[in-house]
Amino acid sequence: xxxxxxxxxxxxxxxxxxxxxxxxxxxxxxxxxxxxxxxxxxxxxxxxxxxxxxxxxxxxxxxxxxxxxxxxxxxxxxxxxxxxxxxxxxxxxxxxxxxxxxxxxxxxxxxxxxxxxxxxxxxxxxxxxxxxxxxxxxxxxxxxxxxxxxxxxxxxxxxxxxxxxxxxxxxxxxxxxxxxxxxxxxxxxxxxxxxxxxxxxxxxxxxxxxxxxxxxxxxxxxxxxxxxxxxxxxxxxxxxxxxxxxxxxxxxxxxxxxxxxxxxxxxxxxxxxxxxxxxxxxxxxxxxxxxxxxxxxxxxxxxxx
Amino acid sequence: xxxxxxxxxxxxxxxxxxxxxxxxxxxxxxxxxxxxxxxxxxxxxxxxxxxxxxxxxxxxxxxxxxxxxxxxxxxxxxxxxxxxxxxxxxxxxxxxxxxxxxxxxxxxxxxxxxxxxxxxxxxxxxxxxxxxxxxxxxxxxxxxxxxxxxxxxxxxxxxxxxxxxxxxxxxxxxxxxxxxxxxxxxxxxxxxxxxxxxxxxxxxxxxxxxxxxxxxxxxxxxxxxxxxxxxxxxxxxxxxxxxxxxxxxxxxxxxxxxxxxxxxxxxxxxxxxxxxxxxxxxxxxxxxxxxxxxxxxxxxxxxxx
Numbered sequence: 180x181x182x183x184x185x186x187x188x189x190x191x192x193x194x195x196x197x198x199x200x201x202x203x204x205x206x207x208x209x210x211x212x213x214x215x216x217x218x219x220x221x222x223x224x225x226x227x228x229x230x231x232x233x234x235x236x237x238x239x240x241x242x243x244x245x246x247x248x249x250x251x252x253x254x255x256x257x258x259x260x261x262x263x264x265x266x267x268x269x270x271x272x273x274x275x276x277x278x279x280x281x282x283x284x285x286x287x288x289x290x291x292x293x294x295x296x297x298x299x300x301x302x303x304x305x306x307x308x309x310x311x312x313x314x315x316x317x318x319x320x321x322x323x324x325x326x327x328x329x330x331x332x333x334x335x336x337x338x339x340x341x342x343x344x345x346x347x348x349x350x351x352x353x354x355x356x357x358x359x360x361x362x363x364x365x366x367x368x369x370x371x372x373x374x375x376x377x378x379x380x381x382x383x384x385x386x387x388x389x390x391x392x393x394x395x396x397x398x399x400x401x402x403x404x405x406x407x408x409x410x411x412x413x414x415x416x417x418x419x420x421x422x423x424x425x426x427x428x429x430x431x432x433x434x435x436x437x438x439x440x441x442x443x444x445x446x447x448x449x450x451x452x453x454x455x456x457x458x459x460x461x462x463x464x465x466x467x468x469x470x471x472x473x474x475x476x477x478x479x480x481x482x483x484x
Numbered sequence: 485x486x487x488x489x490x491x492x493x494x495x496x497x498x499x500x501x502x503x504x505x506x507x508x509x510x511x512x513x514x515x516x517x518x519x520x521x522x523x524x525x526x527x528x529x530x531x532x533x534x535x536x537x538x539x540x541x542x543x544x545x546x547x548x549x550x551x552x553x554x555x556x557x558x559x560x561x562x563x564x565x566x567x568x569x570x571x572x573x574x575x576x577x578x579x580x581x582x583x584x585x586x587x588x589x590x591x592x593x594x595x596x597x598x599x600x601x602x603x604x605x606x607x608x609x610x611x612x613x614x615x616x617x618x619x620x621x622x623x624x625x626x627x628x629x630x631x632x633x634x635x636x637x638x639x640x641x642x643x644x645x646x647x648x649x650x651x652x653x654x655x656x657x658x659x660x661x662x663x664x665x666x667x668x669x670x671x672x673x674x675x676x677x678x679x680x681x682x683x684x685x686x687x688x689x690x691x692x693x694x695x696x697x698x699x700x701x702x703x704x705x706x707x708x709x710x711x712x713x714x715x716x717x718x719x720x721x722x723x724x725x726x727x728x729x730x731x732x733x734x735x736x737x738x739x740x741x742x743x744x745x746x747x748x749x750x751x752x753x754x755x756x757x758x759x760x761x762x763x764x765x766x767x768x769x770x771x772x773x774x775x776x777x778x779x780x781x782x783x784x785x786x787x788x789x
Contacts, residue, residue, distance in 0.1 A: 267668055363572055366709040387692040390709070399783050401704035404671045404695070438786045478704050479784045481743045 181321070182221045183427040185212050186287050186312045187302025187416075188259055189226040189236075189250065194455065195264040196410045204456035205236045206261065208302035208326065211413035214460050215420030215447040216300075217243040218468060219428040223293050225249035225312075227285045229256035239461065249290055256281035269411045269452075270385040289315045298427040300419060301325040301346070306339040313345055322432050324348035324423055325377075326415070332359050344376040347432070350419050352383045365390065366397070379437060381422070383415050389441055393434050400441045403449035403475055410455045414448040417460070421447030446471045486626070487526045488732040490517045491592050491617045492607020492721075493564055494531040494541075494555065499760065500569040501715045509761035510541045511566065513607035513631065516718035519765050520725030520752040521605075522548040523773060524733040528598050530554035530617075532590045534561035544766065554595055561586035574716045574757075575690040594620045603732040605724060606630040606651070611644040618650055627737050629653035629728055630682075631720070637664050649681040652737070655724045657688045658695075670695065671702070684742060686727070688720050694746055698739050705746045708754035708780055715760045719753040722765070726752030751776045 187209030193202045209226045216222045223246040230252060241247050262276035287308060294317040301309040303326045313323065325346045331339050332355060339359075343349065349372060353365060360368035369380045369392040380392040386408070388401040422444035429436055446468060453459040492514030498507045514531045521527045528551040535557060546552050567581035592613060599622040606614040608631045618628065630651045636644050637660060644664075648654065654677060658670055664680075665673035674685045674697040685697040691713070693706040727749035734741055751773060758764040 364711060364713070366711050370711075384692075387689075388704075388706075390706075397709050397783055399693075399706035399709065400786075401693075401695075401706070404702050404704065406669060406671050406675075408669070435787050439788075442786055476786060476788070478702055479786065481705075481747055481781060481784065482740050483744075483781075 180220050181297045181427045181430045182223060183216055183298040183300065183423055184223045184225065184289075184293050184296035184320075185209050185216070185300045185302055185420075186225040186289075186308075187212060187300075187304055188282055189224075189228050189232070190259045190261050191232070192412060192456065193260070193262040194410055194412050196269065197265070197267055198409050199455065201455045203260070205239070206413060206456060207259065208304075208416040210240070211416035211451065211457065212300060212302055212420035212423075213240060213245045214243060214457050215417040215451070216424030216427070217245050218447070218463070218465060219421070219424030219443070220298075222246065222424070223249060223296055225287050225289060225293065227251050227253060227281050229258040229281045230254055232258045239457070249293060253281040253284075263412070265411065269408050272412070287312050287315075294318070297321040297430075298423060299323045300423050301342070302416065302419070303328050303331075306331050306335050306342045310338065310342040310345070313342065321430075322347050322423075322426060324350060324419065326350045326419055327355070327359075329355050329358055340375060343372075346377050348379040348381060349377040350381045350383060350415070350422070352385070352415060356380075356382045369397075381441070383418060385411065385414070389418070389445060391437065391441055393437050396434070398438050398441060400438075400445055401478060403445055403471060404478070405449060405453065408452045411452050412455075413457070414452050417451040418444040418448040421445070442472060442475050443468075446475055485525050486602045486732045486735045487528060488521055488603040488605065488728055489528045489530065489594075489598055489601035489625075490514050490521070490605040490607055490725075491530040491594075491613075492517060492605075492609055493587055494533050494537070495564045495566050496537070497717060497761065498565070498567040499715055499717050501574065502570070502572055503714050504760065506760045508565070510544070511718060511761060512564065513609075513721040515545070516721035516756065516762065517605060517607055517725035517728075518545060518550045519548060519762050520722040520756070521729030521732070522550050523752070523768070523770060524726070524729030524748070525603075527551065527729070528554060528601055530592050530594060530598065532556050532558060532586050534563040534586045535559055537563045544762070554598060558586040558589075568717070570716065574713050577717070592617050592620075599623070602626040602735075603728060604628045605728050606647070607721065607724070608633050608636075611636050611640050611647045615643065615647040615650070618647065626735075627652050627728075627731060629655060629724065631655045631724055632660070632664075634660050634663055645680060648677075651682050653684040653686060654682040655686045655688060655720070655727070657690070657720060661685075661687045674702075686746070688723060690716065690719070694723065694750060696742065696746055698742050701739070703743050703746060705743075705750055706783065708750055708776060709783070710754060710758065713757045716757050717760075718762070719757050722756040723749040723753040726750070747777060747780050748773075751780055
């Protein structure tokens with residue numbers, strides 16, 4: 180079991196879906212990632228929050244064994260906030276408001292102890308910061324994965340391309356994969372992104388699951404079939420947490436493990452979307468994960484005659 | 485190897501996609517179905533065409549061993565025509581014109597020899613005709629599958645529900661599954677459709693593959709990843725042809741075979757969309773099918789550690 184470092188955002192989200200709404204609920208890419216990964220390995224979190232960030236949220240993460248020493252509080256600052264809503268097509272979030280607050284001046288400075296963690300996830304933040312974090316690592320991690328979004332693809336393309344050359348894995352959603360590659364066909368887009376650096380390209384397709392290109396081979400996993408999806412916020416970051424958490428727990432980077440990691444990521448995401456914020460994850464028992472992983476394998480199993 | 489009977493439409497399609505167009509090209513649900521299934525078993529086709537239907541098309545089907553004795557020509561009649569187009573989102577066809585022509589007065593009358601064929605596919609036609617065909621069977625087939633569409637769900641719902649009570653398998657696309665069930669969640673929609681009669685519900689999801697509910701268990705298969713999709717017309721019927729053709733060839737109806745049948749259906753559909761009309765299928769070698777089936781298995785294979 181190897182340690183896993185994540186650098187990203189911790190947020191307070193206000194989300195409305197057709198099934199309800201929450202205000203200032205715990206959110207953020209690094210939050211979902213850490214919490215999900217904590218079921219598999221020891222997670223070290225580096226992020227920033229404001230003075231308004233509830234202590235209960237910190238205790239929630241610490242309670243799962245997440246190392247929160249790298250969670251810095253900016254005195255007088257306000258926590259990053261995201262306000263969004265979903266219609267019945269839960270695949271598409273509409274952003275109503277983004278207040279960067281303390282995230283605007285976030286300059287991650289890794290504590291010395293974290294500069295040789297073997298598994299690193301650069302959650303969705305400014306690619307210049309992602310590169311800066313990578314530069315701070317004293318030992319090149321065994322596996323570096325990165326997530327990004329349309330905003331950076333448009334506004335910081337050069338920096339994104341630079342950091343992409345140095346990572347092993349990219350996780351990205353389908354629309355953003357097409358945008359990054361400038362290619363409407365998803366298969367060609369994945370290949371084009373692989374040519375930018377990452378040996379492993381993981382495309383997140385929301386309710387349609389995930390597609391992975393690794394060493395020239397494609398792997399396609401469905402989303403776990405759910406009878407009710409409540410709020411998709413955080414599904415992608417939870418997926419990444421399950422994916423990287425599984426790999427770190429096995430100290431693996433091989434292709435077969437990558438496939439099992441996709442299954443674990445998909446399973447973790449399937450829990451997150453069953454409730455607002457991290458609510459479902461906070462009620463999650465390890466046995467439920469194991470049961471759903473087994474069900475997931477059955478879901479895609481084809482036996483030869 | 486058991487015989488497979490299909491009753492459905494044979495058409496002349498005019499289709500425009502961003503990649504080209506064809507006029508009065510060979511199409512129709514029973515055509516795609518027969519041609520695809522002919523790679524696996526003996527297919528008996530029952531359909532109707534007009535006097536304008538090119539003899540070369542009949543020879544094409546007969547050349548693949550499809551029994552065309554049940555393809556009746558209406559003297560003086562015109563063949564069913566469909567005119568449609570696709571934008572870059574190839575998942576959605578826009579119908580520009582439908583001329584039923586001889587299909588409007590189609591009353592399938594099964595030759596005596598076909599009234600005991602053990603595998604039956606009721607392609608997308610009026611559910612009253614589908615029920616009538618089923619009534620004509622002297623021996624209840626081992627497996628009866630049916631396809632339908634939004635038009636019948638709206639205009640002939642009672643008849644559709646009646647025939648659904650008597651079939652084993654339904655193949656239906658995702659939007660139509662939601663419509664038939666009156667349920668936006670696809671998993672619940674599949675369960676609701678299963679409760680209407682069919683023990684096996686196969687939901688076709690275009691570029692996202694297929695989902696099957698069989699004996700309470702879900703199976704989810706991706707679409708074969710293609711670098712270029714040229715024209716999706718006929719993909720669903722080709723899928724059904726590969727699915728039913730495989731089952732008939734193995735004389736199987738068990739759940740494991742159903743899963744392999746989904747893979748074969750998906751593989752056959754992946755060829756159809758690579759060119760207009762049946763063009764790709766007419767150039768298809770059995771070895772290509774085998775290779776793509778093997779690749780498809782690899783695409784979804786997860787090995788336990």
